[in-house]
Amino acid sequence: MSVDESSGRAGxxxxxxxxxxxxxxxxxxxxxxxxxxxxxGIMGLNFMASPGAGKTSLIEHTIKMLMGKLRLGxxxxxxxxxxxxxxxxxxxxxxxxxxxxxECHLDAxxxxxxxxxxxxxxxDLLIVENxxxxxxxxxxxxxxxKSVLIASVPEGDDKPYKYPGMYRGVDALVINxxxxxxYLEFNMEYFQEGVEILNPGLVTFPLSCRTEEGLDAYLAxxxxxxxxxxxxxx
Amino acid sequence: xxxxxxxxxILEIALRHAAEAExxxxxxxxxxxxxxxxxxxxxxxxxxxxxxxxxxxxGAALHFRRIRIEIACQVCGESYHPEDLDLSCPACGSxxxxxxxxxxxxxxxxxxx
Numbered sequence: 001m002s003v004d005e006s007s008g009r010a011g012x013x014x015x016x017x018x019x020x021x022x023x024x025x026x027x028x029x030x031x032x033x034x035x036x037x038x039x040x041g042i043m044g045l046n047f048m049a050s051p052g053a054g055k056t057s058l059i060e061h062t063i064k065m066l067m068g069k070l071r072l073g074x075x076x077x078x079x080x081x082x083x084x085x086x087x088x089x090x091x092x093x094x095x096x097x098x099x100x101x102x103e104c105h106l107d108a109x110x111x112x113x114x115x116x117x118x119x120x121x122x123x124d125l126l127i128v129e130n131x132x133x134x135x136x137x138x139x140x141x142x143x144x145x146k147s148v149l150i151a152s153v154p155e156g157d158d159k160p161y162k163y164p165g166m167y168r169g170v171d172a173l174v175i176n177x178x179x180x181x182x183y184l185e186f187n188m189e190y191f192q193e194g195v196e197i198l199n200p201g202l203v204t205f206p207l208s209c210r211t212e213e214g215l216d217a218y219l220a221x222x223x224x225x226x227x228x229x230x231x232x233x234x
Numbered sequence: 235x236x237x238x239x240x241x242x243x244i245l246e247i248a249l250r251h252a253a254e255a256e257x258x259x260x261x262x263x264x265x266x267x268x269x270x271x272x273x274x275x276x277x278x279x280x281x282x283x284x285x286x287x288x289x290x291x292x293g294a295a296l297h298f299r300r301i302r303i304e305i306a307c308q309v310c311g312e313s314y315h316p317e318d319l320d321l322s323c324p325a326c327g328s329x330x331x332x333x334x335x336x337x338x339x340x341x342x343x344x345x346x347x
Contacts (some may be wrong), residue, residue, distance in 0.1 A: 013261060013347050014347065015344075016252070016257075018342060020251075023242060023243060025243060077309070104236055105236065135272060139293065197319060198319065198326075
């Protein structure tokens with residue numbers, strides 16, 4: 001142990017109280033993102049799901065079916081490739097890809113960078129497609145206005161029980177691939193019971209991107225939320 | 235990967251406060267983590283040993299204070315500590331509840347010399 005002769009406090013310990021949220025830096029940037037979106041009159045949705053649940057398919061349908069009503073922007077987060085952003089662009093949205101380079105979630109700084117690449121004045125609704133993962137994305141605020149979880153029936157009916165953090169924190173739930181229900185042992189009652197325990201009254205949209213059954217109710221919700229958002233920011 | 239980001243954040247906050255206090259060395263880091271926060275202590279410790287190497291926080295001991303879940307029922311006012319996923323009120327069965335504690339995820343203090 002070295003002796004600090006100038007102060008004469010050799011080896012003396014000092015406790016410095018901090019009380020700082022560990023993710024405060026991320027939360028701070030998330031607030032900035034929120035301000036950026038609000039200033040541009042954009043409503044931001046954070047789409048979260050496990051890999052393969054149908055996030056990109058749902059985004060494609062959202063773009064096509066709201067075309068002419070809302071101008072969509074898409075930010076796609078993936079560990080690698082620009083496949084998803086290309087699909088969103090092909091469907092008619094302004095899109096930008098974020099490659100996280102191994103990170104399991106998007107954070108506010110990544111979204112901030114993506115926002116700077118988009119023509120925000122040409123966008124009404126921004127969908128952020130998070131990295132496919134039911135754990136980490138739930139811990140990182142992005143600055144979007146609403147979080148949407150896309151579950152799909154092949155994942156199994158026990159997912160709310162296994163990923164409570166994710167199910168607890170979202171504002172809407174899509175249950176995709178319901179056209180496969182006849183072929184799977186998926187107990188919808190058990191699934192929804194788990195959702196109700198974690199997130200009572202959560203607005204839920206059972207649908208199929210493949211058959212397009214149930215998409216109308218989800219799209220109506222998006223439009224209602226968009227209207228409500230416009231009233232708030234104006 | 236998630237715990238790496240978090241550990242980097244812990245290091246950044248600790249070094250910043252130590253520098254402000256003109257401390258030479260950080261010996262202890264006190265973390266407060268609610269049971270609803272999905273953080274794995276061992277994983278944070280693993281990354282900590284790697285990323286704190288060569289900094290003023292090298293070798294600092296990490297202390298995890300776990301906070302149990304506390305819920306307040308918004309219907310009957312009952313206060314309780316659930317042990318599992320079900321946060322509904324044991325007294326009246328309501329699911330209209332408020333999480334009072336358990337979501338904490340902060341740095342409480344550092345000890346320096």
